[in-house]
Amino acid sequence: MESVLKTVNLGKRYGNDRGIHEIDLELHAGDVYGLLGPNGAGKTTFLKAVTGLIRYDQGSVSLFGEEGVVSFDKGLEQVGCMIESADFYEFLTAKQYLQSVARFHPQVKAQRIDDLLEYVGLAYVRNDKIKGFSTGMKQKLALAAAVLPEPRFVILDEPTNGLDIEGIVMFRKLIQSMNEEKKTTFLISSHMIHELEQLCNRVGIVVQGRLIKEGYVTDLLAHNQSLEAFYIEQLHQHKGEVQYV
Numbered sequence: 357m358e359s360v361l362k363t364v365n366l367g368k369r370y371g372n373d374r375g376i377h378e379i380d381l382e383l384h385a386g387d388v389y390g391l392l393g394p395n396g397a398g399k400t401t402f403l404k405a406v407t408g409l410i411r412y413d414q415g416s417v418s419l420f421g422e423e424g425v426v427s428f429d430k431g432l433e434q435v436g437c438m439i440e441s442a443d444f445y446e447f448l449t450a451k452q453y454l455q456s457v458a459r460f461h462p463q464v465k466a467q468r469i470d471d472l473l474e475y476v477g478l479a480y481v482r483n484d485k486i487k488g489f490s491t492g493m494k495q496k497l498a499l500a501a502a503v504l505p506e507p508r509f510v511i512l513d514e515p516t517n518g519l520d521i522e523g524i525v526m527f528r529k530l531i532q533s534m535n536e537e538k539k540t541t542f543l544i545s546s547h548m549i550h551e552l553e554q555l556c557n558r559v560g561i562v563v564q565g566r567l568i569k570e571g572y573v574t575d576l577l578a579h580n581q582s583l584e585a586f587y588i589e590q591l592h593q594h595k596g597e598v599q600y601v
């Protein structure tokens with residue numbers, strides 16, 4: 357099966373000694389992988405390190421089998437991502453913003469922008485400036501931007517933050533349809549464990565910067581009532597390493 361993302365011994369240590377340590381993870385084409393973990397565990401740091409948003413100081417990252425600066429960039433062309441709250445040019449309208457993203461992807465047809473705005477529920481404000489948008493509306497726009505060029509691999513950090521109920525259902529359908537129809541691979545960090553249980557075929561748990569456990573959701577659920585029960589059990593097993601605030 358095609359390797360989409362492979363990290364070996366990946367580490368990033370911030371000045372305050374926090375960060376991620378020795379993370380080995382491989383995603384294959386068609387995986388929908390959920391990254392779970394307490395606040396401050398290192399999920400965003402991991403996502404930033406694999407997308408080149410921060411420099412890691414240990415280990416390696418390869419995308420679609422590509423490694424090293426030149427080919428890593430080539431791999432990155434096939435990745436759509438939404439990491440932390442999206443920064444927008446707020447004087448643009450929703451449609452102008454997606455048009456500006458589309459400039460980097462000549463294959464994107466104008467109709468796709470209108471279709472996506474409709475899909476994420478922003479068609480009614482397509483010509484409104486982003487500066488008047490709520491958190492959830494910006495989140496929907498960021499999601500639309502991440503999937504606009506139909507990337508083969510999509511990385512999403514807390515994608516349902518601020519989404520209303522309809523938005524959460526839309527998000528789930530979007531992931532499921534892209535995964536079923538195009539075999540798109542997803543890496544999703546979220547605290548919405550019930551959402552991840554429905555969406556993901558695999559999950560991993562990060563605690564104090566380390567990937568302490570991972571597996572196929574079907575296997576984990578064979579021995580546990582729910583993903584939530586499994587997660588809590590794992591945290592208790594690693595209690596000494598988890599700092600509850």
Ligand SMILES: Nc1ncnc2c1ncn2[C@@H]1O[C@H](COP(=O)(O)OP(=O)(O)OP(=O)(O)O)[C@@H](O)[C@H]1O
Pocket residue numbers: 370371372374375393394395396397398399400401402
């Ligand atoms: N730029 C930075 N400088 C110093 N420390 C940082 C920096 N960014 C993150 N950290 C620290 O690294 C650790 C991991 O942070 P990260 O944002 O990756 O966690 P997370 O798992 O995404 O958390 P959350 O679920 O709260 O979003 C935390 O202890 C955080 O304080």
